[in-house]
Amino acid sequence: MMKLFILSAVMACSAAAWAETVTIGAEDDWAPYCSKVGNDAKGFAVDVVREAFKAAGVEVKFALVPYARCMSEAKEGKLVGCFNAARNSLLENDYLWHAKPMFNARINIYAPADSSESGLTPKSLEGKDVAVTNNYEYGDDFDRNTKIKRSVSNQDEQGFRKLLAKRVQYMVAYEKVANAIFSKNKAEFTGKFKAVGMTAEPGLYIAFSKKHPDSAKFVEKFNQGMEAIRKSGKYKSLETAWP
Incomplete structure:
Protein backbone atom coordinates (compact mmCIF):
# COMPACT_ATOMS: atom_id res chain seq x y z
CA MET A 1 0.00 0.00 0.00
CA ASN A 104 22.99 36.19 -33.25
CA ALA A 105 24.84 34.58 -36.13
CA ARG A 106 27.21 35.93 -38.77
CA ILE A 107 26.39 35.22 -42.43
CA ASN A 108 29.43 35.07 -44.71
CA ILE A 109 29.86 35.39 -48.45
CA TYR A 110 32.10 32.54 -49.66
CA ALA A 111 34.21 32.37 -52.80
CA PRO A 112 36.79 29.86 -54.08
CA ALA A 113 39.94 29.80 -51.95
CA ASP A 114 42.05 31.47 -54.67
CA SER A 115 39.82 34.58 -54.71
CA SER A 116 41.57 37.89 -54.03
CA GLU A 117 38.33 39.64 -53.05
CA SER A 118 37.46 40.93 -49.59
CA GLY A 119 34.93 43.18 -47.89
CA LEU A 120 32.02 42.14 -50.12
CA THR A 121 28.47 43.18 -49.21
CA PRO A 122 25.07 42.22 -50.63
CA LYS A 123 25.36 45.09 -53.11
CA SER A 124 28.61 43.57 -54.38
CA LEU A 125 26.63 40.48 -55.41
CA GLU A 126 24.29 42.29 -57.81
CA GLY A 127 24.33 40.55 -61.18
CA LYS A 128 26.32 37.62 -59.75
CA ASP A 129 25.33 33.97 -59.50
CA VAL A 130 24.97 33.20 -55.79
CA ALA A 131 24.09 29.87 -54.19
CA VAL A 132 21.43 30.08 -51.48
CA THR A 133 19.35 27.57 -49.55
CA ASN A 134 15.60 27.33 -50.02
CA ASN A 135 13.68 29.86 -47.92
CA TYR A 136 16.67 30.89 -45.76
CA GLU A 137 17.00 34.49 -44.63
CA TYR A 138 20.31 36.29 -45.13
CA GLY A 139 19.54 39.79 -43.84
CA ASP A 140 17.34 42.50 -45.30
CA ASP A 141 20.00 43.95 -47.60
CA PHE A 142 20.41 40.58 -49.29
CA ASP A 143 16.84 39.30 -49.07
CA ARG A 144 15.28 42.42 -50.59
CA ASN A 145 17.86 42.84 -53.37
CA THR A 146 16.25 41.53 -56.54
CA LYS A 147 19.40 42.15 -58.61
CA ILE A 148 21.18 39.18 -57.04
CA LYS A 149 20.88 36.02 -59.18
CA ARG A 150 20.01 33.24 -56.75
CA SER A 151 20.75 29.57 -57.39
CA VAL A 152 18.53 27.73 -54.90
CA SER A 153 19.43 24.42 -53.26
CA ASN A 154 17.68 22.40 -50.56
CA GLN A 155 20.80 22.24 -48.34
CA ASP A 156 23.85 24.40 -47.69
CA GLU A 157 26.10 21.47 -48.56
CA GLN A 158 24.65 21.41 -52.08
CA GLY A 159 25.35 25.11 -52.46
CA PHE A 160 29.01 24.65 -51.56
CA ARG A 161 29.25 21.85 -54.13
CA LYS A 162 27.89 24.25 -56.75
CA LEU A 163 30.61 26.72 -55.80
CA LEU A 164 33.26 24.00 -55.91
CA ALA A 165 32.10 23.02 -59.41
CA LYS A 166 32.13 26.71 -60.47
CA ARG A 167 28.41 26.61 -61.26
CA VAL A 168 28.04 29.77 -59.14
CA GLN A 169 30.41 32.58 -58.22
CA TYR A 170 29.54 32.79 -54.52
CA MET A 171 27.79 30.97 -51.71
CA VAL A 172 26.17 32.64 -48.71
CA ALA A 173 26.01 30.69 -45.45
CA TYR A 174 25.96 31.14 -41.70
CA GLU A 175 29.53 30.94 -40.46
CA LYS A 176 29.16 28.20 -37.83
CA VAL A 177 26.98 26.12 -40.15
CA ALA A 178 29.58 26.42 -42.90
CA ASN A 179 32.34 25.40 -40.48
CA ALA A 180 30.33 22.32 -39.49
CA ILE A 181 29.90 21.41 -43.16
CA PHE A 182 33.61 21.85 -43.83
CA SER A 183 34.45 19.64 -40.86
CA LYS A 184 31.99 16.96 -42.00
CA ASN A 185 33.39 16.97 -45.55
CA LYS A 186 37.09 17.44 -44.85
CA ALA A 187 38.39 15.47 -47.81
CA GLU A 188 36.19 17.34 -50.27
CA PHE A 189 36.02 20.85 -48.82
CA THR A 190 39.20 21.56 -46.80
CA GLY A 191 41.05 24.56 -48.21
CA LYS A 192 38.57 25.06 -51.05
CA PHE A 193 36.66 28.15 -49.86
CA LYS A 194 37.25 31.48 -48.17
CA ALA A 195 35.00 34.11 -46.64
CA VAL A 196 35.21 37.30 -48.71
CA GLY A 197 32.50 39.36 -47.05
CA MET A 198 29.29 39.17 -45.07
CA THR A 199 25.61 39.89 -45.62
CA ALA A 200 24.43 40.42 -42.03
CA GLU A 201 24.64 39.24 -38.43
CA PRO A 202 20.95 38.82 -37.59
Missing part, protein backbone atom coordinates in the same frame (compact mmCIF):
# COMPACT_ATOMS: atom_id res chain seq x y z
CA MET A 2 2.88 2.34 0.87
CA LYS A 3 4.58 1.58 -2.47
CA LEU A 4 1.39 2.46 -4.31
CA PHE A 5 1.15 5.76 -2.41
CA ILE A 6 4.76 6.63 -3.25
CA LEU A 7 4.27 5.78 -6.93
CA SER A 8 1.14 7.93 -7.09
CA ALA A 9 2.96 10.82 -5.42
CA VAL A 10 5.86 10.57 -7.89
CA MET A 11 3.46 10.53 -10.85
CA ALA A 12 1.60 13.54 -9.47
CA CYS A 13 4.84 15.48 -8.98
CA SER A 14 5.96 14.58 -12.50
CA ALA A 15 2.68 15.81 -13.98
CA ALA A 16 2.88 19.01 -11.95
CA ALA A 17 6.43 19.66 -13.19
CA TRP A 18 5.11 19.91 -16.75
CA ALA A 19 2.07 22.14 -16.61
CA GLU A 20 1.85 22.18 -20.41
CA THR A 21 3.36 20.60 -23.52
CA VAL A 22 4.06 22.27 -26.85
CA THR A 23 5.33 21.01 -30.21
CA ILE A 24 7.66 23.36 -32.06
CA GLY A 25 8.97 22.90 -35.59
CA ALA A 26 12.74 22.49 -35.82
CA GLU A 27 14.93 22.39 -38.92
CA ASP A 28 16.40 18.95 -39.59
CA ASP A 29 19.69 19.99 -41.23
CA TRP A 30 21.35 23.05 -39.68
CA ALA A 31 24.14 21.86 -37.38
CA PRO A 32 25.44 23.03 -34.96
CA TYR A 33 22.24 24.97 -34.18
CA CYS A 34 19.61 22.35 -35.00
CA SER A 35 19.70 19.07 -36.89
CA LYS A 36 18.30 15.57 -36.87
CA VAL A 37 20.59 13.04 -35.20
CA GLY A 38 18.98 9.61 -35.24
CA ASN A 39 15.39 10.47 -34.37
CA ASP A 40 16.25 13.39 -32.12
CA ALA A 41 16.77 17.13 -32.48
CA LYS A 42 20.29 18.17 -31.47
CA GLY A 43 22.08 21.50 -31.34
CA PHE A 44 22.61 24.75 -29.49
CA ALA A 45 19.26 26.26 -30.50
CA VAL A 46 17.48 23.03 -29.56
CA ASP A 47 18.96 23.22 -26.07
CA VAL A 48 18.04 26.90 -25.72
CA VAL A 49 14.43 26.26 -26.74
CA ARG A 50 14.15 23.23 -24.48
CA GLU A 51 15.65 24.92 -21.42
CA ALA A 52 13.73 28.18 -21.87
CA PHE A 53 10.40 26.39 -22.05
CA LYS A 54 11.41 24.10 -19.20
CA ALA A 55 12.09 27.15 -17.02
CA ALA A 56 8.51 28.28 -17.74
CA GLY A 57 7.07 24.87 -16.84
CA VAL A 58 6.50 23.76 -20.43
CA GLU A 59 7.68 20.49 -21.95
CA VAL A 60 8.69 21.01 -25.57
CA LYS A 61 8.63 18.41 -28.32
CA PHE A 62 10.27 18.94 -31.69
CA ALA A 63 8.82 18.29 -35.14
CA LEU A 64 11.92 17.85 -37.31
CA VAL A 65 11.28 18.97 -40.89
CA PRO A 66 13.07 20.90 -43.68
CA TYR A 67 13.16 24.62 -42.98
CA ALA A 68 10.86 25.76 -45.82
CA ARG A 69 8.17 23.30 -44.72
CA CYS A 70 8.69 24.23 -41.07
CA MET A 71 8.09 27.92 -41.72
CA SER A 72 5.14 27.21 -44.00
CA GLU A 73 3.42 25.01 -41.42
CA ALA A 74 3.93 27.63 -38.72
CA LYS A 75 2.51 30.33 -40.99
CA GLU A 76 -0.52 28.15 -41.74
CA GLY A 77 -1.11 27.35 -38.06
CA LYS A 78 -0.25 23.66 -38.31
CA LEU A 79 2.66 24.26 -35.91
CA VAL A 80 2.83 26.66 -32.97
CA GLY A 81 6.18 27.91 -34.21
CA CYS A 82 9.38 27.17 -36.13
CA PHE A 83 13.05 27.92 -35.52
CA ASN A 84 15.62 29.23 -36.44
CA ALA A 85 14.23 32.25 -38.29
CA ALA A 86 16.31 35.34 -38.99
CA ARG A 87 13.69 37.98 -38.27
CA ASN A 88 13.51 40.56 -41.05
CA SER A 89 11.06 42.96 -42.70
CA LEU A 90 9.85 40.27 -45.13
CA LEU A 91 8.80 37.97 -42.28
CA GLU A 92 7.85 40.55 -39.68
CA ASN A 93 4.11 40.69 -40.30
CA ASP A 94 3.59 36.98 -40.98
CA TYR A 95 4.55 35.68 -37.52
CA LEU A 96 4.57 36.52 -33.83
CA TRP A 97 7.97 37.14 -32.23
CA HIS A 98 9.44 36.77 -28.77
CA ALA A 99 11.12 39.76 -27.17
CA LYS A 100 14.83 39.04 -27.68
CA PRO A 101 16.69 36.79 -30.12
CA MET A 102 17.92 33.39 -28.96
CA PHE A 103 21.33 34.25 -30.43
CA GLY A 203 19.17 37.65 -34.48
CA LEU A 204 17.62 34.18 -34.69
CA TYR A 205 14.13 33.51 -33.34
CA ILE A 206 11.27 31.09 -33.07
CA ALA A 207 8.74 32.34 -35.62
CA PHE A 208 5.44 31.79 -33.83
CA SER A 209 2.26 31.23 -35.83
CA LYS A 210 -0.31 34.00 -36.03
CA LYS A 211 -3.00 31.45 -36.82
CA HIS A 212 -2.43 28.83 -34.12
CA PRO A 213 -4.72 29.50 -31.13
CA ASP A 214 -2.02 28.79 -28.55
CA SER A 215 0.82 30.81 -30.06
CA ALA A 216 0.44 34.05 -28.08
CA LYS A 217 0.44 32.12 -24.83
CA PHE A 218 3.62 30.26 -25.71
CA VAL A 219 5.35 33.46 -26.87
CA GLU A 220 4.91 34.76 -23.32
CA LYS A 221 6.03 31.46 -21.81
CA PHE A 222 9.15 31.55 -23.95
CA ASN A 223 9.87 35.15 -22.98
CA GLN A 224 9.62 34.19 -19.30
CA GLY A 225 11.86 31.18 -19.79
CA MET A 226 14.53 33.04 -21.76
CA GLU A 227 14.75 35.69 -19.06
CA ALA A 228 15.02 32.99 -16.40
CA ILE A 229 17.83 31.00 -18.05
CA ARG A 230 19.83 34.14 -18.74
CA LYS A 231 19.56 35.23 -15.12
CA SER A 232 20.38 31.77 -13.76
CA GLY A 233 23.50 31.33 -15.90
CA LYS A 234 22.01 28.35 -17.74
CA TYR A 235 22.16 30.16 -21.08
CA LYS A 236 25.86 30.85 -20.61
CA SER A 237 26.52 27.18 -19.87
CA LEU A 238 24.77 26.22 -23.10
CA GLU A 239 26.97 28.65 -25.05
CA THR A 240 30.02 27.04 -23.48
CA ALA A 241 28.79 23.58 -24.43
CA TRP A 242 28.35 24.64 -28.09
CA PRO A 243 31.36 26.87 -28.90
Whole structure:
Protein backbone atom coordinates (compact mmCIF):
# COMPACT_ATOMS: atom_id res chain seq x y z
CA MET A 1 0.00 0.00 0.00
CA MET A 2 2.88 2.34 0.87
CA LYS A 3 4.58 1.58 -2.47
CA LEU A 4 1.39 2.46 -4.31
CA PHE A 5 1.15 5.76 -2.41
CA ILE A 6 4.76 6.63 -3.25
CA LEU A 7 4.27 5.78 -6.93
CA SER A 8 1.14 7.93 -7.09
CA ALA A 9 2.96 10.82 -5.42
CA VAL A 10 5.86 10.57 -7.89
CA MET A 11 3.46 10.53 -10.85
CA ALA A 12 1.60 13.54 -9.47
CA CYS A 13 4.84 15.48 -8.98
CA SER A 14 5.96 14.58 -12.50
CA ALA A 15 2.68 15.81 -13.98
CA ALA A 16 2.88 19.01 -11.95
CA ALA A 17 6.43 19.66 -13.19
CA TRP A 18 5.11 19.91 -16.75
CA ALA A 19 2.07 22.14 -16.61
CA GLU A 20 1.85 22.18 -20.41
CA THR A 21 3.36 20.60 -23.52
CA VAL A 22 4.06 22.27 -26.85
CA THR A 23 5.33 21.01 -30.21
CA ILE A 24 7.66 23.36 -32.06
CA GLY A 25 8.97 22.90 -35.59
CA ALA A 26 12.74 22.49 -35.82
CA GLU A 27 14.93 22.39 -38.92
CA ASP A 28 16.40 18.95 -39.59
CA ASP A 29 19.69 19.99 -41.23
CA TRP A 30 21.35 23.05 -39.68
CA ALA A 31 24.14 21.86 -37.38
CA PRO A 32 25.44 23.03 -34.96
CA TYR A 33 22.24 24.97 -34.18
CA CYS A 34 19.61 22.35 -35.00
CA SER A 35 19.70 19.07 -36.89
CA LYS A 36 18.30 15.57 -36.87
CA VAL A 37 20.59 13.04 -35.20
CA GLY A 38 18.98 9.61 -35.24
CA ASN A 39 15.39 10.47 -34.37
CA ASP A 40 16.25 13.39 -32.12
CA ALA A 41 16.77 17.13 -32.48
CA LYS A 42 20.29 18.17 -31.47
CA GLY A 43 22.08 21.50 -31.34
CA PHE A 44 22.61 24.75 -29.49
CA ALA A 45 19.26 26.26 -30.50
CA VAL A 46 17.48 23.03 -29.56
CA ASP A 47 18.96 23.22 -26.07
CA VAL A 48 18.04 26.90 -25.72
CA VAL A 49 14.43 26.26 -26.74
CA ARG A 50 14.15 23.23 -24.48
CA GLU A 51 15.65 24.92 -21.42
CA ALA A 52 13.73 28.18 -21.87
CA PHE A 53 10.40 26.39 -22.05
CA LYS A 54 11.41 24.10 -19.20
CA ALA A 55 12.09 27.15 -17.02
CA ALA A 56 8.51 28.28 -17.74
CA GLY A 57 7.07 24.87 -16.84
CA VAL A 58 6.50 23.76 -20.43
CA GLU A 59 7.68 20.49 -21.95
CA VAL A 60 8.69 21.01 -25.57
CA LYS A 61 8.63 18.41 -28.32
CA PHE A 62 10.27 18.94 -31.69
CA ALA A 63 8.82 18.29 -35.14
CA LEU A 64 11.92 17.85 -37.31
CA VAL A 65 11.28 18.97 -40.89
CA PRO A 66 13.07 20.90 -43.68
CA TYR A 67 13.16 24.62 -42.98
CA ALA A 68 10.86 25.76 -45.82
CA ARG A 69 8.17 23.30 -44.72
CA CYS A 70 8.69 24.23 -41.07
CA MET A 71 8.09 27.92 -41.72
CA SER A 72 5.14 27.21 -44.00
CA GLU A 73 3.42 25.01 -41.42
CA ALA A 74 3.93 27.63 -38.72
CA LYS A 75 2.51 30.33 -40.99
CA GLU A 76 -0.52 28.15 -41.74
CA GLY A 77 -1.11 27.35 -38.06
CA LYS A 78 -0.25 23.66 -38.31
CA LEU A 79 2.66 24.26 -35.91
CA VAL A 80 2.83 26.66 -32.97
CA GLY A 81 6.18 27.91 -34.21
CA CYS A 82 9.38 27.17 -36.13
CA PHE A 83 13.05 27.92 -35.52
CA ASN A 84 15.62 29.23 -36.44
CA ALA A 85 14.23 32.25 -38.29
CA ALA A 86 16.31 35.34 -38.99
CA ARG A 87 13.69 37.98 -38.27
CA ASN A 88 13.51 40.56 -41.05
CA SER A 89 11.06 42.96 -42.70
CA LEU A 90 9.85 40.27 -45.13
CA LEU A 91 8.80 37.97 -42.28
CA GLU A 92 7.85 40.55 -39.68
CA ASN A 93 4.11 40.69 -40.30
CA ASP A 94 3.59 36.98 -40.98
CA TYR A 95 4.55 35.68 -37.52
CA LEU A 96 4.57 36.52 -33.83
CA TRP A 97 7.97 37.14 -32.23
CA HIS A 98 9.44 36.77 -28.77
CA ALA A 99 11.12 39.76 -27.17
CA LYS A 100 14.83 39.04 -27.68
CA PRO A 101 16.69 36.79 -30.12
CA MET A 102 17.92 33.39 -28.96
CA PHE A 103 21.33 34.25 -30.43
CA ASN A 104 22.99 36.19 -33.25
CA ALA A 105 24.84 34.58 -36.13
CA ARG A 106 27.21 35.93 -38.77
CA ILE A 107 26.39 35.22 -42.43
CA ASN A 108 29.43 35.07 -44.71
CA ILE A 109 29.86 35.39 -48.45
CA TYR A 110 32.10 32.54 -49.66
CA ALA A 111 34.21 32.37 -52.80
CA PRO A 112 36.79 29.86 -54.08
CA ALA A 113 39.94 29.80 -51.95
CA ASP A 114 42.05 31.47 -54.67
CA SER A 115 39.82 34.58 -54.71
CA SER A 116 41.57 37.89 -54.03
CA GLU A 117 38.33 39.64 -53.05
CA SER A 118 37.46 40.93 -49.59
CA GLY A 119 34.93 43.18 -47.89
CA LEU A 120 32.02 42.14 -50.12
CA THR A 121 28.47 43.18 -49.21
CA PRO A 122 25.07 42.22 -50.63
CA LYS A 123 25.36 45.09 -53.11
CA SER A 124 28.61 43.57 -54.38
CA LEU A 125 26.63 40.48 -55.41
CA GLU A 126 24.29 42.29 -57.81
CA GLY A 127 24.33 40.55 -61.18
CA LYS A 128 26.32 37.62 -59.75
CA ASP A 129 25.33 33.97 -59.50
CA VAL A 130 24.97 33.20 -55.79
CA ALA A 131 24.09 29.87 -54.19
CA VAL A 132 21.43 30.08 -51.48
CA THR A 133 19.35 27.57 -49.55
CA ASN A 134 15.60 27.33 -50.02
CA ASN A 135 13.68 29.86 -47.92
CA TYR A 136 16.67 30.89 -45.76
CA GLU A 137 17.00 34.49 -44.63
CA TYR A 138 20.31 36.29 -45.13
CA GLY A 139 19.54 39.79 -43.84
CA ASP A 140 17.34 42.50 -45.30
CA ASP A 141 20.00 43.95 -47.60
CA PHE A 142 20.41 40.58 -49.29
CA ASP A 143 16.84 39.30 -49.07
CA ARG A 144 15.28 42.42 -50.59
CA ASN A 145 17.86 42.84 -53.37
CA THR A 146 16.25 41.53 -56.54
CA LYS A 147 19.40 42.15 -58.61
CA ILE A 148 21.18 39.18 -57.04
CA LYS A 149 20.88 36.02 -59.18
CA ARG A 150 20.01 33.24 -56.75
CA SER A 151 20.75 29.57 -57.39
CA VAL A 152 18.53 27.73 -54.90
CA SER A 153 19.43 24.42 -53.26
CA ASN A 154 17.68 22.40 -50.56
CA GLN A 155 20.80 22.24 -48.34
CA ASP A 156 23.85 24.40 -47.69
CA GLU A 157 26.10 21.47 -48.56
CA GLN A 158 24.65 21.41 -52.08
CA GLY A 159 25.35 25.11 -52.46
CA PHE A 160 29.01 24.65 -51.56
CA ARG A 161 29.25 21.85 -54.13
CA LYS A 162 27.89 24.25 -56.75
CA LEU A 163 30.61 26.72 -55.80
CA LEU A 164 33.26 24.00 -55.91
CA ALA A 165 32.10 23.02 -59.41
CA LYS A 166 32.13 26.71 -60.47
CA ARG A 167 28.41 26.61 -61.26
CA VAL A 168 28.04 29.77 -59.14
CA GLN A 169 30.41 32.58 -58.22
CA TYR A 170 29.54 32.79 -54.52
CA MET A 171 27.79 30.97 -51.71
CA VAL A 172 26.17 32.64 -48.71
CA ALA A 173 26.01 30.69 -45.45
CA TYR A 174 25.96 31.14 -41.70
CA GLU A 175 29.53 30.94 -40.46
CA LYS A 176 29.16 28.20 -37.83
CA VAL A 177 26.98 26.12 -40.15
CA ALA A 178 29.58 26.42 -42.90
CA ASN A 179 32.34 25.40 -40.48
CA ALA A 180 30.33 22.32 -39.49
CA ILE A 181 29.90 21.41 -43.16
CA PHE A 182 33.61 21.85 -43.83
CA SER A 183 34.45 19.64 -40.86
CA LYS A 184 31.99 16.96 -42.00
CA ASN A 185 33.39 16.97 -45.55
CA LYS A 186 37.09 17.44 -44.85
CA ALA A 187 38.39 15.47 -47.81
CA GLU A 188 36.19 17.34 -50.27
CA PHE A 189 36.02 20.85 -48.82
CA THR A 190 39.20 21.56 -46.80
CA GLY A 191 41.05 24.56 -48.21
CA LYS A 192 38.57 25.06 -51.05
CA PHE A 193 36.66 28.15 -49.86
CA LYS A 194 37.25 31.48 -48.17
CA ALA A 195 35.00 34.11 -46.64
CA VAL A 196 35.21 37.30 -48.71
CA GLY A 197 32.50 39.36 -47.05
CA MET A 198 29.29 39.17 -45.07
CA THR A 199 25.61 39.89 -45.62
CA ALA A 200 24.43 40.42 -42.03
CA GLU A 201 24.64 39.24 -38.43
CA PRO A 202 20.95 38.82 -37.59
CA GLY A 203 19.17 37.65 -34.48
CA LEU A 204 17.62 34.18 -34.69
CA TYR A 205 14.13 33.51 -33.34
CA ILE A 206 11.27 31.09 -33.07
CA ALA A 207 8.74 32.34 -35.62
CA PHE A 208 5.44 31.79 -33.83
CA SER A 209 2.26 31.23 -35.83
CA LYS A 210 -0.31 34.00 -36.03
CA LYS A 211 -3.00 31.45 -36.82
CA HIS A 212 -2.43 28.83 -34.12
CA PRO A 213 -4.72 29.50 -31.13
CA ASP A 214 -2.02 28.79 -28.55
CA SER A 215 0.82 30.81 -30.06
CA ALA A 216 0.44 34.05 -28.08
CA LYS A 217 0.44 32.12 -24.83
CA PHE A 218 3.62 30.26 -25.71
CA VAL A 219 5.35 33.46 -26.87
CA GLU A 220 4.91 34.76 -23.32
CA LYS A 221 6.03 31.46 -21.81
CA PHE A 222 9.15 31.55 -23.95
CA ASN A 223 9.87 35.15 -22.98
CA GLN A 224 9.62 34.19 -19.30
CA GLY A 225 11.86 31.18 -19.79
CA MET A 226 14.53 33.04 -21.76
CA GLU A 227 14.75 35.69 -19.06
CA ALA A 228 15.02 32.99 -16.40
CA ILE A 229 17.83 31.00 -18.05
CA ARG A 230 19.83 34.14 -18.74
CA LYS A 231 19.56 35.23 -15.12
CA SER A 232 20.38 31.77 -13.76
CA GLY A 233 23.50 31.33 -15.90
CA LYS A 234 22.01 28.35 -17.74
CA TYR A 235 22.16 30.16 -21.08
CA LYS A 236 25.86 30.85 -20.61
CA SER A 237 26.52 27.18 -19.87
CA LEU A 238 24.77 26.22 -23.10
CA GLU A 239 26.97 28.65 -25.05
CA THR A 240 30.02 27.04 -23.48
CA ALA A 241 28.79 23.58 -24.43
CA TRP A 242 28.35 24.64 -28.09
CA PRO A 243 31.36 26.87 -28.90
